[in-house]
Amino acid sequence: MTRTEIEEKVKQFLIEDIEIDEDKITPDARLKQDLGIDSLDFVDIVVVVEKRFGFKIKQEEMVGVDTFSKFCDYIGTKVN
Numbered sequence: 001m002t003r004t005e006i007e008e009k010v011k012q013f014l015i016e017d018i019e020i021d022e023d024k025i026t027p028d029a030r031l032k033q034d035l036g037i038d039s040l041d042f043v044d045i046v047v048v049v050e051k052r053f054g055f056k057i058k059q060e061e062m063v064g065v066d067t068f069s070k071f072c073d074y075i076g077t078k079v080n
Helices: 004-018 039-055 068-079
Strands: none
Touching: 004 039, 004 068, 039 068
16 A cells, blocks of 8 residues: 555544544644644544454554654654
8 A cells, every 4th residue: 555545544533533523734844733633523433444454553552643743753664
């Protein structure tokens, strides 16, 4: 899966499932501060990622993953 495909899939579920405004989703957008993702949203994200990408997010692997771009990088390491 290409980086562009990953970004599009992630952006799509953030807009549709987490209800984040598309205009806020930029590569440097911080997940908590800029996109407003809280711990309840993260639970939903874990479920969506497992369903759409086929792996489970491990909390300890998410240390330092604080922007949209880094989140896509993380997913890329798991699916490729």
